Amino acid sequence: MSPRHHLDETTVLGWASGALSPEMAAVAATHLDVCRHCRSRLATAEGIGGTLLEQQQPSTDDAMRMPHLREHMLAALDAHPNRRVPPRREEATAGPDNLPRALHPYFGTSWRSLRWRWLAPGVRMIRALRTSGHALILLRIDPGMSMPLHSHGGIELTQVLAGSYDDELGHFGVGDAADLGPETLHRPVTSAGGPCVCVAALDAPLRFPGWFARMLQPLVGL
Numbered sequence: 102m103s104p105r106h107h108l109d110e111t112t113v114l115g116w117a118s119g120a121l122s123p124e125m126a127a128v129a130a131t132h133l134d135v136c137r138h139c140r141s142r143l144a145t146a147e148g149i150g151g152t153l154l155e156q157q158q159p160s161t162d163d164a165m166r167m168p169h170l171r172e173h174m175l176a177a178l179d180a181h182p183n184r185r186v187p188p189r190r191e192e193a194t195a196g197p198d199n200l201p202r203a204l205h206p207y208f209g210t211s212w213r214s215l216r217w218r219w220l221a222p223g224v225r226m227i228r229a230l231r232t233s234g235h236a237l238i239l240l241r242i243d244p245g246m247s248m249p250l251h252s253h254g255g256i257e258l259t260q261v262l263a264g265s266y267d268d269e270l271g272h273f274g275v276g277d278a279a280d281l282g283p284e285t286l287h288r289p290v291t292s293a294g295g296p297c298v299c300v301a302a303l304d305a306p307l308r309f310p311g312w313f314a315r316m317l318q319p320l321v322g323l
């Protein structure tokens with residue numbers, strides 16, 4: 102798989118420094134699982150971080166404490182939620198009924214066991230319950246559907262798991278990430294063929310400008 106749309110630089114650096122929310126990290130992990138290009142960018146970012154750590158010149162007092170501090174810092178990095186789901190090679194991806202591993206804590210392990218909730222004609226959703234406060238949703242949209250034009254108060258990170266869609270930014274197929282900032286206004290239209298399934302993490306509510314979309318917003322609850 103060779104995705105054409107990748108994680109934003111900020112997201113890669115956020116992962117490398119452990120600054121992503123667990124929900125953003127889960128979506129980023131589903132992309133890293135299938136994208137050699139972004140794994141390479143991440144390795145570079147982590148390498149730079151490690152070099153900076155090595156190059157710090159401690160004072161004499163600090164030097165006494167440095168081995169302990171360094172040990173503590175590495176232990177903290179290991180314990181960070183982002184580290185629980187290390188990026189791995191796509192060859193290790195399990196069978197066709199298995200959801201991406203990073204999503205298991207939120208949605209279970211099996212596609213067949215998902216309990217979709219009707220949201221609007223042609224649109225189904227599952228919202229993860231146990232989150233840190235940021236929304237994490239699975240969306241299943243029928244082929245040929247036009248979603249309401251919307252923007253975001255914050256960052257929306259979406260990974261396409263099945264099917265595809267087009268919007269103002271291009272064509273997004275399986276494996277592609279849409280890493281959108283608050284300034285992006287878009288109207289995704291799903292492709293013909295099969296349903297489009299995406300996982301998305303949002304760090305602020307969606308903003309719908311149209312009357313239809315405003316009517317939909319309370320239903321979406323985002």
Ligand SMILES: [Zn+2]
Pocket residue numbers: 104106107108132136137138139140
């Ligand atoms: Zn990528």
